[in-house]
Amino acid sequence: IPHFAAGMGIYIFSLILASLLTLPFALRAICPYLWMDILYFWDLLRILVKFVSRRRxxxxxxxxxxxxxxxxxxxxxxxxxxxxxxxxxxxxxxxxxxxxxxxxxxxxxxxxxxxxxxxxxxxxxxxxxxxxxxxxxxxxxxxxxxxxxxxxxxxxxxxxxxxxxxxxxxxxxxxxxxxxxxxxxxxxxxxxxxxxxxxxxxxxxxxxxxxxxxxxxxxxxxxxxxxxxxxxxxxxxxxxxxxxxxxxxxxxxxxxxxxxxxxxxxxxxxxxxxxxxxxxxxxxxxxxxxxxxxxxxxxxxxxxxxxxxxxxxxxxxxxxxxxxxxxxxxxxxxxxxxxxxxxxxxxxxxxxxxxxxxxxxxxxxxxASTEGNVGFLNYVGKIGAIGRVNFLHWKLFPYTLVKYDTERDEPVRDSNGLCVEAPKGETGLLVSKITHIAPFVGYAQNEEQTEKKRLRDVLKKGDLYFNSGDLMRIDKDNFIYFQDRVGDTFRWKGENVATTEVSDILTISDCLDEANVYGVKVPGHEGRIGMAAVTVKDGSHFDRSKTYSHVVNYLPSYARPRFIRIQKAVEVTGTFKQKKVKLVEEGFDPGCVQDPLYFLDDNEKQYIPLTPQVYFSIISGEIKL
The missing domain is CATH 3.40.50.12780 (ANL, N-terminal domain)
Structure with missing residues (x-):
């Protein structure tokens, strides 16, 4: 019996030791980001303590x-x-x-x-x-x-x-x-x-x-x-x-x-x-x-x-x-x-x-944004993500993603007048609760624009959230991804088109360097159709056939830019944000646009020059979109 007890003791000790040794590997397999999450929590608490002490x-x-x-x-x-x-x-x-x-x-x-x-x-x-x-x-x-x-x-x-x-x-x-x-x-x-x-x-x-x-x-x-x-x-x-x-x-x-x-x-x-x-x-x-x-x-x-x-x-x-x-x-x-x-x-x-x-x-x-009341940090280094969702961060700065109707340019609401939360994996509008810890001060001398950023009755009657104007998606591993700006996303053929995704596809083609994608109105059609202002890589030319094949292979029909405008340089702001408003206003009329214009022609299987004749055929409805 003593030998048996001693043997069992050694066995149990070995089992505990083995469990302790394998625990980190098991946790890594089950929760691969656990340690990084813990370190981030610690940093968040440390920063919070320092901030509170300074406030006092x-x-x-x-x-x-x-x-x-x-x-x-x-x-x-x-x-x-x-x-x-x-x-x-x-x-x-x-x-x-x-x-x-x-x-x-x-x-x-x-x-x-x-x-x-x-x-x-x-x-x-x-x-x-x-x-x-x-x-x-x-x-x-x-x-x-x-x-x-x-x-x-x-x-x-x-x-x-x-x-x-x-x-x-x-x-x-x-x-x-x-x-x-x-x-x-x-x-x-x-x-x-x-x-x-x-x-x-x-x-x-x-x-x-x-x-x-x-x-x-x-x-x-x-x-x-x-x-x-x-x-x-x-x-x-x-x-x-x-x-x-x-x-x-x-x-x-x-x-x-x-x-x-x-x-x-x-x-x-x-x-x-x-x-x-x-x-x-x-x-x-x-x-x-x-x-x-x-x-x-x-x-x-x-x-x-x-x-x-x-x-x-x-x-x-x-x-x-x-x-x-x-x-x-x-x-x-x-x-x-x-x-x-x-x-x-x-x-x-x-x-x-x-x-x-x-x-x-x-x-x-x-x-983050200058006036916004919530931010995210990709402390893990996951390529493509802007941050990671975690409980402590959410408790301090409550936020959610809500479904957004890009055609009506407003959040989707249920029969009670409340916003509908977007399920995990689906794109939604980022809104963050306005609280004492996370205030929204607004814009100087501009109450109208300040009010536009306030969203009321989001999850319950009487609550108040900040409308970020940004569309996000959270994946199954709780990483959050920026999808597009509200207003940049447009709707065509009943489908939402994210301009950033289309831009990314265009710029991996052989001849295009930069691409600024936006939606333009076409008379007689609902929504907006895709258009791209692009620059051509040095030493290359705009290959109309290859570009056509590229967008057809990579993009669904509703997301393909039907019009392409060749520019010497894509206009950006001082902070490298692409300018779209002027481009949207100018549209695809060759009588107004001095830059070369092209139209995606499925019959020719290439982008063809957008001549005044082609333009009037589109406007009259002779060419079907």
Whole structure:
């Protein structure tokens, strides 16, 4: 019996030991993403604790206070490098003091007044924003490419007292600015244009003495910090008001992805945009990282810059990765120190090509919007996904996908007037509950557009959700995928057509480089039919037969672009979003469109030139669609 008991004890011990040893493998097989989920939960809780502790600090703690902490801790560490210029944290602090003191010396400006920045990527942008923050002034970040009507509209949204610019691109609206009492300051040593004053010379002469904290005593967590404008792809830009609390949360983006003070961040995205300002600039204030600032994105200079400055973290949006993959291959493509790429909008095929060509870089795709109240992070690295659904995230930021009628351009509702949730695996509109933790502030001076983003009676009577305007899909493994923008998706022959999917198919053809897909109206037909504005690859020509065969082989009949417009370049916004509104308005009339037009002819089994005769045959109904 003793021997039997001893043997059983050894057997049971061995069984327990074997179970413990095989448990990780079993869990990996059953729940392959469990450990990553746990690590993400931990990061989420850690960030939440830090955020709550900062919210409880007195006096109130803001992004500027984090900059002061970094300046005290690393005064001589390079903060921003711009070409041959390098500025430490201490130098940035003093330069921003000069900006603030120069502004406060002006009789028309006082602490707390709103200012507008009309600048490209330049260290002066960063110093001016910091100086205005020290004055307790909200700042409107204007796209420096806009002009006349759009520029006046953007200024009207925030009503600034001063407009600080880097170039004299405001001359044509000076009379209107004078009427509104806006002072225009040019960041130059001298200016001969009547009505515009030089400002850089005043900054150089100003004191670099620190600004008293009392200048910011009026600020609360709900006070406006910055106004960031939508790209205006569907009309005039809207000013999303970002309050101090929201800006404080932006501090967490880079550190939540493992970025630290030892990292060097390559910032070539526009500073007036959320990605460049929130992630590149504000995120670096939190981490204490060095910013390599570029005027604009350049695919040809990108990797040489990364090697020159020992860059470890890069940002991307939209088509940036595709542009990089389109450059001529080099033997030193993998010779760099970049370990992390963070951004959104990369296609799955480009993602794979990017990793294959440029090496083992961790790609952190995320989803967020300037004014939105929910975001996702693909912490697993699943190619193509924008994030992963999990319970804790959902509890903090309740959201769901609801069925959407693209023909009526509204959510589907049941007999009780409530939205219908989209089953897993099906495409639905992302809506997120508006709560104290996840608020929606809206757009400045635009209650109509703000209300359009509010969706009521979603899952129960009286509830209130934010309408993201984005169509998503969640797969069986709980990964979430961006499908399309509402308005980009169109309906033809009773079927929904996702423009991004059609665009992806077109650009894997032999001769096409870029494709901007949209739906156009045809008289006598319901819905919209597919059309694509495309560019042809260098050294190629538009092969009408091969392109026809390609779309027929890859796309169902209702999704095939019946019209193709050849352009020299696909028009994009400053943040690489394709412009569609003008293209939709111009349609496929060869009398109005100067670019070459083609029509998919099933009889000829190729794309044929869209002549006026073919056009009138389509309009009259002689040619059946």
């Amino acid at each position: 600090r007195r006096p109130l703690f803001f992004v500027l206070d984090r900059f002061f902490e970094q300046t005290a801790a690393f005064p001589h560490k390079p903060f921003v490098v711009f070409g041959h210029e390098s500025y430490s944290f201490a130098e940035a602090d003093k330069r921003s003091n000069k900006v603030a003191n120069a502004l406060l010396a002006r009789p028309e400006f006082k602490a707390g007044d709103t200012a507008a920045l009309f600048m490209g990527n330049h260290p002066a942008f960063l110093f001016t924003w910091l100086g205005l923050a020290k004055c307790g002034s909200p700042v409107a970040l204007l796209n420096h490419n806009i002009r006349s009507k759009s520029l006046l509209h953007c200024l009207g949204c925030c009503r600034p007292k001063v407009l600080i610019a880097l170039k004299e691109a405001v001359e044509d609206i000076l009379p209107s600015l004078r009427e509104q009492g806006v002072t225009v300051l040019l960041m130059t040593q001298q200016c001969d244009t009547p009505g515009i004053e030089s400002f850089a010379d005043k900054v150089d002469e100003a004191s670099d003495a620190p600004l008293p904290r009392s200048l910011r005593s009026h600020i609360t967590t709900e006070s406006p910090a910055v106004y960031i404008y939508t790209s205006g792809t569907t009309g005039l830009p809207k000013a999303a008001m970002v309050n101090q609390n929201r800006l404080l949360t932006a501090l967490t983006v880079l550190c939540s992805n493992g970025v630290s003070s030892s990292d060097v961040i390559y910032l070539n995205l526009p500073l007036y945009h959320t990605a460049g300002f929130f992630i590149g600039f504000i995120g670096s204030i939190e981490t204490g990282s060095t910013i390599i600032l570029k005027r604009k994105f350049s695919a040809s200079q990108f990797w040489d810059d990364c090697r020159k400055y020992n860059v470890t973290v890069i940002q991307y949006i939209g088509e940036v990765m595709r542009y990089l993959c389109s450059t001529p291959k080099r033997e030193n493509d993998k010779d760099h120190k970049v370990r992390l790429a963070i951004g959104n909008g990369v296609r799955a095929d480009i993602w794979r090509e990017f990793l294959s060509r440029f090496g083992n870089i961790q790609v952190r795709e995320f989803y």
